[in-house]
Amino acid sequence: MTTAAAASGSPLTRVAALVLRHWYILRGSWLRILELAYWPAVQMVMWGFLSEFLARQTSYVAQAFGVLLSGMLLWDVLVRGQLGLSISFLEEMWSRNLGHLFASPLRPIEFAAGIVTMSLIRTVVGMVPVTILTIAFFGFSIYSLGWPLLVFFFALQMFGWGVGLAISGMVLRKGLGAETFAWAAVFILLPVSGVYYPIAVLPAWLQPVAWALPPAYVFEGMRAVLANHAVRPELLAGALALSVVYLVLGFGCFMWLFNGARRKGLLSTQGE
Amino acid sequence: MYAVLDVRNLRKVYDKIVAVDDLTFAVPGGAVLGLLGGNGAGKTTTISMLLGLLVPTSGQIRILGEDMLRHRFRVLPRMNLSSPYVDLPHRLTARQNLTVYGRLYGVPDLARRIDALAGQLDLVDHLDRPFGHLSSGQKTRVTLAKALVNTPSVLLLDEPTASLDPDTADWVRTLLKDYQRQTGATILLASHNMQEVERLCDDVILMQTGRVFDRGSPAELIARFGRESMEEVFLDMARGRGRSIEALRKVEAVR
Numbered sequence: 001m002t003t004a005a006a007a008s009g010s011p012l013t014r015v016a017a018l019v020l021r022h023w024y025i026l027r028g029s030w031l032r033i034l035e036l037a038y039w040p041a042v043q044m045v046m047w048g049f050l051s052e053f054l055a056r057q058t059s060y061v062a063q064a065f066g067v068l069l070s071g072m073l074l075w076d077v078l079v080r081g082q083l084g085l086s087i088s089f090l091e092e093m094w095s096r097n098l099g100h101l102f103a104s105p106l107r108p109i110e111f112a113a114g115i116v117t118m119s120l121i122r123t124v125v126g127m128v129p130v131t132i133l134t135i136a137f138f139g140f141s142i143y144s145l146g147w148p149l150l151v152f153f154f155a156l157q158m159f160g161w162g163v164g165l166a167i168s169g170m171v172l173r174k175g176l177g178a179e180t181f182a183w184a185a186v187f188i189l190l191p192v193s194g195v196y197y198p199i200a201v202l203p204a205w206l207q208p209v210a211w212a213l214p215p216a217y218v219f220e221g222m223r224a225v226l227a228n229h230a231v232r233p234e235l236l237a238g239a240l241a242l243s244v245v246y247l248v249l250g251f252g253c254f255m256w257l258f259n260g261a262r263r264k265g266l267l268s269t270q271g272e
Numbered sequence: 273m274y275a276v277l278d279v280r281n282l283r284k285v286y287d288k289i290v291a292v293d294d295l296t297f298a299v300p301g302g303a304v305l306g307l308l309g310g311n312g313a314g315k316t317t318t319i320s321m322l323l324g325l326l327v328p329t330s331g332q333i334r335i336l337g338e339d340m341l342r343h344r345f346r347v348l349p350r351m352n353l354s355s356p357y358v359d360l361p362h363r364l365t366a367r368q369n370l371t372v373y374g375r376l377y378g379v380p381d382l383a384r385r386i387d388a389l390a391g392q393l394d395l396v397d398h399l400d401r402p403f404g405h406l407s408s409g410q411k412t413r414v415t416l417a418k419a420l421v422n423t424p425s426v427l428l429l430d431e432p433t434a435s436l437d438p439d440t441a442d443w444v445r446t447l448l449k450d451y452q453r454q455t456g457a458t459i460l461l462a463s464h465n466m467q468e469v470e471r472l473c474d475d476v477i478l479m480q481t482g483r484v485f486d487r488g489s490p491a492e493l494i495a496r497f498g499r500e501s502m503e504e505v506f507l508d509m510a511r512g513r514g515r516s517i518e519a520l521r522k523v524e525a526v527r
Binding site: 009010013014016017018020021024025028029091095096097098099100101102103104105106107259262263264265267268269 | 284286316317320323324325326327345348349351352353355357358359360361362363364368371372373375376377378379418
Protein backbone atom coordinates (compact mmCIF):
# COMPACT_ATOMS: atom_id res chain seq x y z
CA MET A 1 0.00 0.00 0.00
CA THR A 2 1.30 3.46 -0.86
CA THR A 3 -0.12 6.87 -0.06
CA ALA A 4 -2.00 9.00 -2.57
CA ALA A 5 0.66 10.17 -5.01
CA ALA A 6 -0.99 13.25 -6.46
CA ALA A 7 -4.13 15.32 -6.50
CA SER A 8 -6.89 13.33 -8.09
CA GLY A 9 -10.53 13.95 -8.82
CA SER A 10 -11.97 16.76 -10.91
CA PRO A 11 -14.10 19.75 -9.90
CA LEU A 12 -17.12 18.04 -11.48
CA THR A 13 -16.50 14.86 -9.47
CA ARG A 14 -16.38 16.87 -6.26
CA VAL A 15 -19.54 18.82 -7.09
CA ALA A 16 -21.25 15.52 -7.92
CA ALA A 17 -20.05 14.07 -4.58
CA LEU A 18 -21.65 16.94 -2.69
CA VAL A 19 -24.88 16.56 -4.68
CA LEU A 20 -24.83 12.84 -3.90
CA ARG A 21 -24.49 13.64 -0.17
CA HIS A 22 -27.70 15.72 -0.28
CA TRP A 23 -29.47 13.32 -2.62
CA TYR A 24 -28.91 10.54 -0.07
CA ILE A 25 -30.68 12.71 2.51
CA LEU A 26 -33.54 13.64 0.20
CA ARG A 27 -34.27 10.17 -1.15
CA GLY A 28 -34.05 8.68 2.33
CA SER A 29 -37.16 10.49 3.54
CA TRP A 30 -40.48 10.66 1.70
CA LEU A 31 -41.52 13.38 4.15
CA ARG A 32 -38.74 15.61 2.85
CA ILE A 33 -39.84 15.00 -0.74
CA LEU A 34 -43.47 15.67 0.17
CA GLU A 35 -42.46 18.86 1.97
CA LEU A 36 -40.97 20.21 -1.27
CA ALA A 37 -44.39 20.17 -2.96
CA TYR A 38 -46.59 20.75 0.09
CA TRP A 39 -46.56 24.53 0.39
CA PRO A 40 -46.63 25.26 -3.37
CA ALA A 41 -49.59 22.87 -3.65
CA VAL A 42 -51.51 24.57 -0.82
CA GLN A 43 -50.86 27.98 -2.35
CA MET A 44 -51.83 26.77 -5.81
CA VAL A 45 -55.21 25.56 -4.57
CA MET A 46 -55.87 28.81 -2.71
CA TRP A 47 -54.87 31.08 -5.62
CA GLY A 48 -56.70 28.83 -8.05
CA PHE A 49 -60.03 29.27 -6.25
CA LEU A 50 -59.39 32.98 -5.81
CA SER A 51 -58.70 33.25 -9.55
CA GLU A 52 -61.96 31.46 -10.36
CA PHE A 53 -63.85 33.84 -8.11
CA LEU A 54 -62.14 36.96 -9.50
CA ALA A 55 -62.59 35.79 -13.09
CA ARG A 56 -66.35 36.18 -12.55
CA GLN A 57 -65.91 39.67 -11.11
CA THR A 58 -63.22 41.34 -13.21
CA SER A 59 -62.56 41.36 -16.93
CA TYR A 60 -58.77 41.49 -16.36
CA VAL A 61 -58.65 38.11 -14.64
CA ALA A 62 -61.33 36.75 -16.96
CA GLN A 63 -59.13 37.58 -19.97
CA ALA A 64 -55.92 36.34 -18.40
CA PHE A 65 -57.13 33.64 -16.05
CA GLY A 66 -53.70 32.31 -15.17
CA VAL A 67 -52.13 35.62 -14.22
CA LEU A 68 -52.44 35.08 -10.46
CA LEU A 69 -51.65 31.37 -10.60
CA SER A 70 -48.60 32.00 -12.78
CA GLY A 71 -47.47 34.75 -10.43
CA MET A 72 -47.80 32.42 -7.45
CA LEU A 73 -46.02 29.53 -9.20
CA LEU A 74 -43.16 31.70 -10.44
CA TRP A 75 -42.80 33.39 -7.06
CA ASP A 76 -42.43 29.93 -5.58
CA VAL A 77 -39.67 29.20 -8.09
CA LEU A 78 -37.77 32.09 -6.49
CA VAL A 79 -38.60 31.00 -2.94
CA ARG A 80 -37.63 27.36 -3.67
CA GLY A 81 -34.40 28.52 -5.30
CA GLN A 82 -33.32 30.46 -2.24
CA LEU A 83 -34.72 28.03 0.32
CA GLY A 84 -33.41 24.94 -1.48
CA LEU A 85 -29.89 26.35 -1.38
CA SER A 86 -30.16 27.56 2.21
CA ILE A 87 -31.50 24.19 3.42
CA SER A 88 -28.58 22.34 1.81
CA PHE A 89 -26.21 24.73 3.55
CA LEU A 90 -28.04 24.42 6.87
CA GLU A 91 -27.83 20.61 6.61
CA GLU A 92 -24.04 20.97 6.72
CA MET A 93 -24.26 23.31 9.70
CA TRP A 94 -26.70 21.07 11.59
CA SER A 95 -24.51 18.02 11.04
CA ARG A 96 -21.30 19.89 12.00
CA ASN A 97 -19.79 18.60 8.79
CA LEU A 98 -18.23 21.79 7.42
CA GLY A 99 -14.84 21.08 8.99
CA HIS A 100 -14.51 17.77 7.13
CA LEU A 101 -15.80 19.27 3.88
CA PHE A 102 -13.42 22.21 3.85
CA ALA A 103 -10.46 20.10 4.98
CA SER A 104 -11.06 18.05 1.81
CA PRO A 105 -10.09 19.14 -1.72
CA LEU A 106 -13.58 20.67 -2.16
CA ARG A 107 -13.16 24.36 -3.05
CA PRO A 108 -15.70 26.96 -1.91
CA ILE A 109 -16.85 27.58 -5.50
CA GLU A 110 -17.43 23.81 -5.92
CA PHE A 111 -19.33 23.77 -2.63
CA ALA A 112 -21.51 26.63 -3.96
CA ALA A 113 -22.02 24.79 -7.27
CA GLY A 114 -23.08 21.68 -5.35
CA ILE A 115 -25.71 23.40 -3.24
CA VAL A 116 -26.92 25.38 -6.27
CA THR A 117 -27.43 22.07 -8.12
CA MET A 118 -29.33 20.68 -5.15
CA SER A 119 -31.50 23.80 -5.09
CA LEU A 120 -32.37 23.22 -8.76
CA ILE A 121 -33.22 19.58 -8.05
CA ARG A 122 -35.38 20.51 -5.05
CA THR A 123 -37.23 23.15 -7.09
CA VAL A 124 -37.94 20.79 -9.98
CA VAL A 125 -39.01 17.95 -7.66
CA GLY A 126 -41.30 20.31 -5.73
CA MET A 127 -42.73 22.45 -8.52
CA VAL A 128 -43.29 20.12 -11.49
CA PRO A 129 -45.99 18.02 -9.73
CA VAL A 130 -47.73 21.23 -8.64
CA THR A 131 -47.82 22.61 -12.19
CA ILE A 132 -49.40 19.35 -13.32
CA LEU A 133 -51.97 19.56 -10.51
CA THR A 134 -52.76 23.13 -11.66
CA ILE A 135 -53.73 21.75 -15.05
CA ALA A 136 -55.81 19.00 -13.45
CA PHE A 137 -57.62 21.24 -10.94
CA PHE A 138 -58.03 24.53 -12.79
CA GLY A 139 -57.34 23.72 -16.42
CA PHE A 140 -54.48 26.18 -16.52
CA SER A 141 -51.01 25.28 -17.72
CA ILE A 142 -48.08 27.53 -16.84
CA TYR A 143 -46.35 25.93 -19.82
CA SER A 144 -48.66 28.05 -21.98
CA LEU A 145 -46.17 30.85 -21.30
CA GLY A 146 -43.99 29.15 -23.91
CA TRP A 147 -40.23 29.50 -24.15
CA PRO A 148 -40.12 32.71 -22.05
CA LEU A 149 -41.02 30.44 -19.10
CA LEU A 150 -37.50 29.01 -19.28
CA VAL A 151 -36.02 32.51 -19.03
CA PHE A 152 -38.35 33.41 -16.14
CA PHE A 153 -37.47 30.17 -14.37
CA PHE A 154 -33.71 30.52 -14.61
CA ALA A 155 -33.72 34.25 -13.84
CA LEU A 156 -35.69 33.62 -10.64
CA GLN A 157 -33.59 30.60 -9.71
CA MET A 158 -30.33 32.52 -10.16
CA PHE A 159 -31.63 35.43 -8.12
CA GLY A 160 -32.74 32.97 -5.42
CA TRP A 161 -29.30 31.34 -5.43
CA GLY A 162 -27.63 34.75 -5.08
CA VAL A 163 -29.79 35.64 -2.07
CA GLY A 164 -29.33 32.12 -0.66
CA LEU A 165 -25.53 32.28 -0.93
CA ALA A 166 -25.41 35.65 0.83
CA ILE A 167 -27.66 34.35 3.61
CA SER A 168 -25.62 31.14 3.92
CA GLY A 169 -22.48 33.24 4.38
CA MET A 170 -24.26 35.24 7.06
CA VAL A 171 -25.36 32.07 8.91
CA LEU A 172 -21.80 30.73 8.71
CA ARG A 173 -20.41 33.96 10.12
CA LYS A 174 -23.09 34.65 12.74
CA GLY A 175 -24.08 31.08 13.62
CA LEU A 176 -27.41 29.28 13.63
CA GLY A 177 -28.96 32.20 15.52
CA ALA A 178 -29.25 33.82 12.08
CA GLU A 179 -31.07 30.76 10.69
CA THR A 180 -34.45 32.55 10.66
CA PHE A 181 -33.19 34.74 7.81
CA ALA A 182 -32.70 31.65 5.69
CA TRP A 183 -36.42 30.87 5.96
CA ALA A 184 -37.86 34.36 5.68
CA ALA A 185 -35.41 36.73 3.95
CA VAL A 186 -36.76 36.54 0.43
CA PHE A 187 -40.31 37.43 1.50
CA ILE A 188 -39.26 41.01 2.21
CA LEU A 189 -38.98 41.39 -1.57
CA LEU A 190 -42.53 40.21 -2.25
CA PRO A 191 -44.20 43.67 -2.07
CA VAL A 192 -41.77 45.17 -4.60
CA SER A 193 -41.60 42.21 -6.95
CA GLY A 194 -44.85 42.87 -8.80
CA VAL A 195 -45.99 39.27 -8.42
CA TYR A 196 -49.73 39.98 -8.27
CA TYR A 197 -49.89 43.60 -9.47
CA PRO A 198 -47.95 45.77 -11.92
CA ILE A 199 -44.94 47.76 -10.72
CA ALA A 200 -46.79 50.93 -11.81
CA VAL A 201 -49.10 50.43 -8.80
CA LEU A 202 -46.21 51.10 -6.41
CA PRO A 203 -45.49 54.65 -5.21
CA ALA A 204 -43.14 56.49 -7.56
CA TRP A 205 -40.29 56.49 -5.03
CA LEU A 206 -40.50 52.70 -4.64
CA GLN A 207 -40.56 51.84 -8.34
CA PRO A 208 -36.77 52.30 -8.88
CA VAL A 209 -36.23 49.82 -6.03
CA ALA A 210 -38.49 47.30 -7.78
CA TRP A 211 -36.74 47.79 -11.14
CA ALA A 212 -33.37 47.18 -9.48
CA LEU A 213 -34.48 43.61 -8.78
CA PRO A 214 -34.95 40.78 -11.34
CA PRO A 215 -38.46 39.69 -10.22
CA ALA A 216 -39.99 42.97 -11.46
CA TYR A 217 -38.81 42.13 -15.01
CA VAL A 218 -39.99 38.55 -14.74
CA PHE A 219 -43.49 39.31 -13.51
CA GLU A 220 -44.03 42.24 -15.89
CA GLY A 221 -42.81 39.95 -18.68
CA MET A 222 -45.16 37.23 -17.51
CA ARG A 223 -48.16 39.60 -17.55
CA ALA A 224 -47.22 40.79 -21.03
CA VAL A 225 -47.33 37.20 -22.30
CA LEU A 226 -50.56 36.25 -20.52
CA ALA A 227 -52.57 39.47 -20.94
CA ASN A 228 -51.24 40.84 -24.25
CA HIS A 229 -49.77 37.68 -25.81
CA ALA A 230 -46.57 39.67 -26.29
CA VAL A 231 -43.01 38.62 -25.53
CA ARG A 232 -41.01 41.65 -24.42
CA PRO A 233 -37.32 40.90 -25.04
CA GLU A 234 -36.13 43.92 -23.00
CA LEU A 235 -37.82 42.47 -19.90
CA LEU A 236 -36.36 39.01 -20.48
CA ALA A 237 -32.88 40.47 -21.03
CA GLY A 238 -33.21 42.68 -17.94
CA ALA A 239 -34.30 39.73 -15.81
CA LEU A 240 -31.42 37.53 -16.93
CA ALA A 241 -28.74 40.24 -16.73
CA LEU A 242 -29.77 41.39 -13.27
CA SER A 243 -30.01 37.82 -12.01
CA VAL A 244 -26.46 37.10 -13.13
CA VAL A 245 -25.31 40.28 -11.35
CA TYR A 246 -27.06 39.26 -8.12
CA LEU A 247 -25.71 35.72 -8.35
CA VAL A 248 -22.16 37.04 -8.68
CA LEU A 249 -22.77 39.49 -5.82
CA GLY A 250 -24.23 36.71 -3.67
CA PHE A 251 -21.22 34.47 -4.27
CA GLY A 252 -18.87 37.40 -3.55
CA CYS A 253 -20.73 38.02 -0.30
CA PHE A 254 -20.53 34.31 0.60
CA MET A 255 -16.77 34.24 -0.06
CA TRP A 256 -16.21 37.39 2.00
CA LEU A 257 -18.10 35.92 4.94
CA PHE A 258 -16.49 32.49 4.40
CA ASN A 259 -13.01 34.02 4.60
CA GLY A 260 -14.06 35.88 7.74
CA ALA A 261 -15.21 32.55 9.21
CA ARG A 262 -11.80 31.04 8.35
CA ARG A 263 -10.08 33.85 10.21
CA LYS A 264 -12.35 33.35 13.22
CA GLY A 265 -12.04 29.55 13.18
CA LEU A 266 -15.77 29.01 12.69
CA LEU A 267 -15.59 26.27 10.03
CA SER A 268 -14.87 23.54 12.52
CA THR A 269 -16.87 24.85 15.45
CA GLN A 270 -20.25 25.82 14.00
CA GLY A 271 -23.21 23.56 14.67
CA GLU A 272 -26.22 23.00 16.83
CA MET B 273 16.20 15.62 5.75
CA TYR B 274 13.20 16.88 3.75
CA ALA B 275 10.49 18.11 6.09
CA VAL B 276 7.01 17.01 5.04
CA LEU B 277 5.52 19.35 7.65
CA ASP B 278 7.44 22.59 8.03
CA VAL B 279 5.89 25.14 10.38
CA ARG B 280 7.62 28.40 11.22
CA ASN B 281 6.72 31.09 13.74
CA LEU B 282 3.06 30.17 13.61
CA ARG B 283 0.84 32.49 15.61
CA LYS B 284 -2.92 32.79 16.04
CA VAL B 285 -4.53 35.59 17.98
CA TYR B 286 -8.31 35.84 18.54
CA ASP B 287 -9.01 39.44 19.51
CA LYS B 288 -6.66 39.64 22.50
CA ILE B 289 -6.32 35.92 23.21
CA VAL B 290 -3.14 34.29 21.94
CA ALA B 291 -4.12 30.71 21.02
CA VAL B 292 -0.83 29.71 19.39
CA ASP B 293 2.36 31.69 19.82
CA ASP B 294 5.53 31.39 17.77
CA LEU B 295 5.19 27.68 17.05
CA THR B 296 8.02 26.25 14.95
CA PHE B 297 8.57 22.61 14.09
CA ALA B 298 9.52 20.37 11.21
CA VAL B 299 8.48 16.76 10.73
CA PRO B 300 10.45 14.53 8.36
CA GLY B 301 8.61 12.16 6.04
CA GLY B 302 7.37 9.01 7.71
CA ALA B 303 7.66 10.36 11.24
CA VAL B 304 4.94 10.63 13.86
CA LEU B 305 4.87 13.89 15.81
CA GLY B 306 2.76 14.19 18.93
CA LEU B 307 1.25 17.45 20.11
CA LEU B 308 0.71 17.06 23.81
CA GLY B 309 -0.94 19.57 26.07
CA GLY B 310 -3.92 20.24 28.25
CA ASN B 311 -7.19 21.81 27.21
CA GLY B 312 -6.60 25.17 25.54
CA ALA B 313 -2.93 24.40 24.83
CA GLY B 314 -3.44 25.16 21.13
CA LYS B 315 -3.33 21.63 19.66
CA THR B 316 -6.65 21.75 17.80
CA THR B 317 -5.97 25.34 16.69
CA THR B 318 -2.66 24.17 15.22
CA ILE B 319 -4.30 21.30 13.35
CA SER B 320 -7.00 23.63 12.01
CA MET B 321 -4.31 25.98 10.68
CA LEU B 322 -2.40 23.11 9.06
CA LEU B 323 -5.56 22.12 7.17
CA GLY B 324 -6.46 25.65 6.10
CA LEU B 325 -9.65 25.66 8.18
CA LEU B 326 -8.20 28.54 10.16
CA VAL B 327 -6.10 31.41 8.86
CA PRO B 328 -3.00 32.10 11.01
CA THR B 329 -2.33 35.61 12.24
CA SER B 330 1.28 35.18 11.09
CA GLY B 331 3.81 32.50 10.29
CA GLN B 332 4.46 29.99 7.53
CA ILE B 333 3.17 26.48 6.87
CA ARG B 334 4.68 24.26 4.19
CA ILE B 335 3.32 20.76 3.71
CA LEU B 336 4.80 18.37 1.14
CA GLY B 337 6.76 21.36 -0.12
CA GLU B 338 3.72 23.56 -0.79
CA ASP B 339 2.86 26.84 0.88
CA MET B 340 -0.44 25.98 2.60
CA LEU B 341 -1.49 29.59 2.96
CA ARG B 342 -1.43 30.08 -0.81
CA HIS B 343 -1.77 26.66 -2.42
CA ARG B 344 -3.61 24.44 0.03
CA PHE B 345 -5.70 22.77 -2.67
CA ARG B 346 -2.55 21.28 -4.20
CA VAL B 347 -1.91 19.39 -0.96
CA LEU B 348 -5.34 18.72 0.58
CA PRO B 349 -6.02 15.68 -1.68
CA ARG B 350 -2.99 14.04 -0.02
CA MET B 351 -4.02 14.90 3.53
CA ASN B 352 -6.86 13.87 5.80
CA LEU B 353 -8.20 14.45 9.28
CA SER B 354 -9.86 12.63 12.12
CA SER B 355 -11.29 14.75 14.89
CA PRO B 356 -13.96 14.28 17.55
CA TYR B 357 -14.80 17.97 17.17
CA VAL B 358 -16.03 17.64 13.59
CA ASP B 359 -18.93 15.32 12.84
CA LEU B 360 -20.14 13.37 9.85
CA PRO B 361 -23.76 13.62 8.63
CA HIS B 362 -25.86 11.52 11.01
CA ARG B 363 -28.59 10.57 8.54
CA LEU B 364 -26.16 9.10 6.04
CA THR B 365 -25.04 5.53 6.57
CA ALA B 366 -21.38 4.83 7.22
CA ARG B 367 -21.03 3.55 3.64
CA GLN B 368 -22.73 6.65 2.20
CA ASN B 369 -20.43 8.93 4.22
CA LEU B 370 -17.36 7.03 3.02
CA THR B 371 -18.65 7.09 -0.56
CA VAL B 372 -19.17 10.86 -0.47
CA TYR B 373 -15.73 11.53 1.03
CA GLY B 374 -14.05 8.98 -1.23
CA ARG B 375 -15.46 10.83 -4.22
CA LEU B 376 -14.46 14.22 -2.83
CA TYR B 377 -10.90 12.91 -2.58
CA GLY B 378 -11.10 11.25 -6.01
CA VAL B 379 -10.35 7.77 -4.68
CA PRO B 380 -10.14 5.18 -7.49
CA ASP B 381 -11.84 1.81 -7.05
CA LEU B 382 -13.76 3.27 -4.14
CA ALA B 383 -16.11 0.37 -3.38
CA ARG B 384 -13.15 -1.95 -2.84
CA ARG B 385 -11.36 0.65 -0.71
CA ILE B 386 -14.43 1.03 1.52
CA ASP B 387 -14.76 -2.73 1.92
CA ALA B 388 -11.07 -3.00 2.82
CA LEU B 389 -11.33 -0.22 5.42
CA ALA B 390 -14.51 -1.75 6.84
CA GLY B 391 -12.62 -5.02 7.27
CA GLN B 392 -9.63 -3.36 8.92
CA LEU B 393 -11.74 -1.25 11.26
CA ASP B 394 -14.31 -3.94 12.08
CA LEU B 395 -17.12 -1.98 10.47
CA VAL B 396 -18.48 -4.59 8.08
CA ASP B 397 -21.70 -5.09 10.07
CA HIS B 398 -22.21 -1.35 10.55
CA LEU B 399 -21.60 -0.01 7.04
CA ASP B 400 -25.27 0.26 6.16
CA ARG B 401 -26.43 1.76 9.44
CA PRO B 402 -26.98 5.52 9.77
CA PHE B 403 -23.93 7.20 11.28
CA GLY B 404 -26.15 8.78 13.95
CA HIS B 405 -27.30 5.34 15.15
CA LEU B 406 -23.77 4.07 15.83
CA SER B 407 -22.14 3.94 19.26
CA SER B 408 -19.48 6.54 19.97
CA GLY B 409 -16.75 3.95 19.47
CA GLN B 410 -18.22 2.90 16.13
CA LYS B 411 -18.48 6.55 15.10
CA THR B 412 -14.82 7.07 15.95
CA ARG B 413 -13.90 4.09 13.75
CA VAL B 414 -16.02 5.41 10.85
CA THR B 415 -14.33 8.79 11.22
CA LEU B 416 -10.97 7.02 11.12
CA ALA B 417 -12.06 5.14 7.99
CA LYS B 418 -12.95 8.49 6.44
CA ALA B 419 -9.50 9.80 7.44
CA LEU B 420 -7.83 6.85 5.70
CA VAL B 421 -10.11 6.62 2.65
CA ASN B 422 -7.70 8.50 0.36
CA THR B 423 -4.59 6.75 1.77
CA PRO B 424 -3.20 10.13 2.88
CA SER B 425 0.50 11.00 2.87
CA VAL B 426 -0.13 13.38 5.76
CA LEU B 427 -2.59 12.30 8.43
CA LEU B 428 -3.74 14.69 11.14
CA LEU B 429 -5.30 12.96 14.11
CA ASP B 430 -6.98 14.93 16.85
CA GLU B 431 -7.58 12.57 19.78
CA PRO B 432 -8.14 9.56 17.49
CA THR B 433 -9.01 7.13 20.26
CA ALA B 434 -11.37 9.39 22.19
CA SER B 435 -14.51 7.45 23.21
CA LEU B 436 -12.92 4.06 22.56
CA ASP B 437 -12.64 1.41 25.23
CA PRO B 438 -9.04 0.47 26.15
CA ASP B 439 -9.05 -2.71 24.06
CA THR B 440 -10.39 -1.02 20.92
CA ALA B 441 -8.13 1.99 21.48
CA ASP B 442 -5.11 -0.31 21.61
CA TRP B 443 -6.27 -2.08 18.48
CA VAL B 444 -6.70 1.27 16.65
CA ARG B 445 -3.18 2.33 17.70
CA THR B 446 -1.82 -0.88 16.18
CA LEU B 447 -3.76 -0.15 13.01
CA LEU B 448 -2.36 3.39 12.81
CA LYS B 449 1.18 2.15 13.44
CA ASP B 450 0.75 -0.47 10.70
CA TYR B 451 -0.66 2.15 8.31
CA GLN B 452 2.29 4.41 8.97
CA ARG B 453 4.78 1.56 8.48
CA GLN B 454 3.15 0.32 5.29
CA THR B 455 2.62 3.69 3.61
CA GLY B 456 5.41 5.83 5.03
CA ALA B 457 2.79 8.45 5.88
CA THR B 458 3.65 11.38 8.10
CA ILE B 459 1.35 11.64 11.09
CA LEU B 460 0.62 14.49 13.45
CA LEU B 461 -1.21 13.34 16.52
CA ALA B 462 -2.82 15.58 19.12
CA SER B 463 -3.73 13.66 22.23
CA HIS B 464 -4.30 13.69 25.96
CA ASN B 465 -3.53 9.99 26.07
CA MET B 466 0.05 9.48 27.26
CA GLN B 467 0.19 5.76 26.43
CA GLU B 468 -0.84 6.61 22.91
CA VAL B 469 1.84 9.26 22.59
CA GLU B 470 4.54 6.99 24.02
CA ARG B 471 3.59 4.17 21.73
CA LEU B 472 3.03 6.02 18.46
CA CYS B 473 5.20 9.13 18.47
CA ASP B 474 8.82 9.48 17.39
CA ASP B 475 8.87 13.04 18.61
CA VAL B 476 6.66 15.04 20.97
CA ILE B 477 5.99 18.73 21.35
CA LEU B 478 4.71 19.66 24.79
CA MET B 479 2.40 22.65 24.43
CA GLN B 480 1.20 24.99 27.11
CA THR B 481 -0.97 28.08 26.52
CA GLY B 482 -0.13 28.08 22.83
CA ARG B 483 3.63 27.86 23.25
CA VAL B 484 6.18 25.07 22.97
CA PHE B 485 6.99 24.00 26.52
CA ASP B 486 9.50 21.31 25.55
CA ARG B 487 10.26 18.95 22.72
CA GLY B 488 11.95 15.60 22.24
CA SER B 489 11.32 11.91 21.85
CA PRO B 490 9.23 10.35 24.63
CA ALA B 491 12.40 8.76 26.05
CA GLU B 492 14.28 12.07 25.98
CA LEU B 493 11.44 13.93 27.68
CA ILE B 494 11.08 11.28 30.37
CA ALA B 495 14.82 11.42 31.03
CA ARG B 496 14.94 15.24 30.98
CA PHE B 497 12.08 15.55 33.46
CA GLY B 498 13.58 12.76 35.60
CA ARG B 499 10.33 10.81 35.43
CA GLU B 500 9.24 7.30 34.54
CA SER B 501 6.43 7.93 32.09
CA MET B 502 4.98 10.55 29.79
CA GLU B 503 2.04 10.83 32.13
CA GLU B 504 4.35 12.09 34.88
CA VAL B 505 6.02 14.44 32.40
CA PHE B 506 2.62 15.81 31.44
CA LEU B 507 1.61 16.28 35.07
CA ASP B 508 4.88 18.12 35.80
CA MET B 509 4.16 20.49 32.93
CA ALA B 510 0.51 20.93 33.84
CA ARG B 511 1.31 21.61 37.51
CA GLY B 512 4.17 23.96 36.77
CA ARG B 513 6.86 21.67 38.14
CA GLY B 514 8.84 21.38 34.92
CA ARG B 515 10.77 24.16 33.30
CA SER B 516 9.83 25.33 29.86
CA ILE B 517 12.28 25.09 26.99
CA GLU B 518 12.60 28.89 27.10
CA ALA B 519 13.50 28.84 30.79
CA LEU B 520 16.10 26.13 30.15
CA ARG B 521 17.61 28.20 27.33
CA LYS B 522 17.86 31.20 29.67
CA VAL B 523 19.67 29.08 32.27
CA GLU B 524 22.06 27.82 29.59
CA ALA B 525 22.67 31.37 28.36
CA VAL B 526 23.58 32.55 31.90
CA ARG B 527 26.02 29.64 32.24
